[in-house]
Amino acid sequence: MRKILLSLIIVLLVGGAIGLIMKQDPGYVMISFKDVTLEMSLWVMLTLVIVGYVATVVLFKFIWVLLHPNSSLSKLTGTLSHKRALKSTIKGMLELAGGNWGKAEKLLTTSANKVSYPLLNYIGAAYAASEQEEHERSKELLRKAHQTSPDAEFAISFVQSQLQLKQGHYESALASLKRLHSMKPKHRQTLKMLVTAHTQLKDWEALQELTPTLKKQGIFDDRNLLELEKNAFLALLEKLHFRAKTGESKETLLSELQGIWKKLDALAKDDEMQVLYASTLIEFGSEEKAEAFIRSSLNDQWSDALAGVYGQLTDVSMKKSLSNAETWIRRHPESAPLYLAAGRICQRLQLWGKARDYYEKALHIDASSEAIVELSMLLKAMGDIDVAQELIVKRIHNDSLSMKALPLPH
Numbered sequence: 001m002r003k004i005l006l007s008l009i010i011v012l013l014v015g016g017a018i019g020l021i022m023k024q025d026p027g028y029v030m031i032s033f034k035d036v037t038l039e040m041s042l043w044v045m046l047t048l049v050i051v052g053y054v055a056t057v058v059l060f061k062f063i064w065v066l067l068h069p070n071s072s073l074s075k076l077t078g079t080l081s082h083k084r085a086l087k088s089t090i091k092g093m094l095e096l097a098g099g100n101w102g103k104a105e106k107l108l109t110t111s112a113n114k115v116s117y118p119l120l121n122y123i124g125a126a127y128a129a130s131e132q133e134e135h136e137r138s139k140e141l142l143r144k145a146h147q148t149s150p151d152a153e154f155a156i157s158f159v160q161s162q163l164q165l166k167q168g169h170y171e172s173a174l175a176s177l178k179r180l181h182s183m184k185p186k187h188r189q190t191l192k193m194l195v196t197a198h199t200q201l202k203d204w205e206a207l208q209e210l211t212p213t214l215k216k217q218g219i220f221d222d223r224n225l226l227e228l229e230k231n232a233f234l235a236l237l238e239k240l241h242f243r244a245k246t247g248e249s250k251e252t253l254l255s256e257l258q259g260i261w262k263k264l265d266a267l268a269k270d271d272e273m274q275v276l277y278a279s280t281l282i283e284f285g286s287e288e289k290a291e292a293f294i295r296s297s298l299n300d301q302w303s304d305a306l307a308g309v310y311g312q313l314t315d316v317s318m319k320k321s322l323s324n325a326e327t328w329i330r331r332h333p334e335s336a337p338l339y340l341a342a343g344r345i346c347q348r349l350q351l352w353g354k355a356r357d358y359y360e361k362a363l364h365i366d367a368s369s370e371a372i373v374e375l376s377m378l379l380k381a382m383g384d385i386d387v388a389q390e391l392i393v394k395r396i397h398n399d400s401l402s403m404k405a406l407p408l409p410h
């Protein structure tokens with residue numbers, strides 16, 4: 001405020017002084033050229049000279065601005081163009097969100113070269129083109145995005161893999177996702193998309209390899225992770241069974257089976273999977289490994305279903321098996337499958353009376369137990385035909401209870 005006031009005082013003083021001088025002596029200037037004569041005071045001439053000088057400077061400055069693209073005027077017009085492009089970009093994004101793919105693509109592509117960061121324009125336009133099934137055009141737009149913003153490779157590849165999955169190009173998507181995974185191994189969405197790609201390609205081995213990472217990063221909750229691991233394991237088992245039918249060496253299949261099982265995490269404690277693994281070991285001719293697995297699993301965590309499989313073993317020491325079964329009976333006296341297994345072991349040892357007792361205990365706990373078949377056959381062989389027939393009738397009656405009743409004649 002002081003500077004403004006001081007400047008105003010100086011201007012008034014100078015102006016007053018000049019005005020006083022002009023009043024005292026206005027001066028005289030005459031310019032004559034041929035027949036033209038101009039007469040004026042000295043102060044008027046000085047004013048004309050100053051005005052002419054200022055006009056000349058302004059004229060040259062204006063010409064210079066027009067000839068230089070980096071001039072202030074050019075920046076001003078560029079700013080206006082940038083604002084229009086930005087407005088088109090925003091409108092294009094809104095059209096994209098609203099599902100107007102064609103309009104969105106046009107707005108985003110036409111304004112891409114006029115905004116300072118065209119990456120978003122090209123990515124949005126690529127997505128819009130993909131939604132219109134224009135996949136080649138979508139690829140080209142992503143290439144342009146990479147050309148304009150090579151430092152945004154991860155973001156561009158991420159969008160590319162999303163579009164590839166959406167289009168059903170799972171092999172191409174997997175290649176893109178592997179590159180993304182190598183760049184950012186802990187990226188959650190990349191891991192989720194890897195699961196999708198591996199599942200669609202039925203690459204169960206790769207999916208199983210990925211499971212520990214999924215658990216470590218908390219990508220899925222325990223239930224979903226268990227389901228994922230279970231599906232992979234069942235698919236791999238199915239492949240092994242198919243290869244076994246084609247005559248492939250059981251030793252090779254057995255080695256692969258054990259390798260697959262070792263990679264399991266939470267699934268290794270699942271009853272159903274334990275039964276499948278033990279049964280497959282038996283099927284591939286490795287009863288010793290099956291016995292050791294069942295015994296170790298049952299000592300660690302009890303499973304009625306797995307105890308039932310223990311009674312299916314035939315090519316191991318029956319005496320040791322019976323000793324193990326009787327130890328478990330003392331710990332789990334209410335397990336019908338365990339009594340059934342013990343009865344079968346006793347029968348193989350030709351301990352007929354003991355086998356009969358165990359079968360009867362199994363039936364006492366569970367009337368629908370398979371022990372009814374084993375016991376009826378045993379009793380028939382021992383000469384108790386009437387009791388055996390009663391058991392058979394009882395089994396038929398039990399089976400009929402689970403069937404829908406049909407009308408009978410009165």
